[in-house]
Amino acid sequence: MKDDDQNFMREALKVATSEGSDPATSPIGCVIVMHGQIVAAERNRVDHDHDATAHAEISAIRAAGHASGNADLRGAVLYSTLQPCGMCMMASIWAKVGRVVYGAGRGDVHRIYFEDRHIDTLDFIRDAYRDDISVAGGVLRDDCAALYYRPWDHPPKSEQGNI
Numbered sequence: 001m002k003d004d005d006q007n008f009m010r011e012a013l014k015v016a017t018s019e020g021s022d023p024a025t026s027p028i029g030c031v032i033v034m035h036g037q038i039v040a041a042e043r044n045r046v047d048h049d050h051d052a053t054a055h056a057e058i059s060a061i062r063a064a065g066h067a068s069g070n071a072d073l074r075g076a077v078l079y080s081t082l083q084p085c086g087m088c089m090m091a092s093i094w095a096k097v098g099r100v101v102y103g104a105g106r107g108d109v110h111r112i113y114f115e116d117r118h119i120d121t122l123d124f125i126r127d128a129y130r131d132d133i134s135v136a137g138g139v140l141r142d143d144c145a146a147l148y149y150r151p152w153d154h155p156p157k158s159e160q161g162n163i
């Protein structure tokens with residue numbers, strides 16, 4: 001399972017960096033795997049689509065639903081290069097994915113990637129009514145974290161979508 005996780009995270013990294021790896025472009029990638037096959041692979045498209053909800057995970061959940069003809073993605077594994085934000089973690093719960101796997105975690109990156117000062121989005125999984133969803137982080141952590149502003153960086157205010 002661990003080998004699979006790394007392989008699929010490498011695919012998420014490929015999608016994330018398909019248009020470059022400048023942190024200013026928020027190169028976040030997500031793949032969704034069902035029955036061992038990638039059914040969706042999406043990059044962050046917020047700026048491209050002029051859509052604040054066009055996070056990689058949201059786009060991938062939409063694409064996986066279209067691909068499978070079902071909004072219920074039970075049994076699917078969602079891989080994201082960055083710990084999903086609140087919107088995307090909640091969407092994962094609603095989409096009924098079985099497992100969320102991420103690379104860089106909240107502590108590895110600048111606060112601009114999260115919307116809440118204190119609530120860790122992992123708490124959404126821990127506190128969910130569903131008990132058939134799990135989460136694992138830190139897969140290819142260093143490769144993933146290298147794509148983003150780090151805690152000690154000073155990204156320009158214009159790039160801080162959470163303020």
Ligand SMILES: [Zn+2]
Nearest residue numbers: 055085087088
């Ligand atoms: Zn998100």
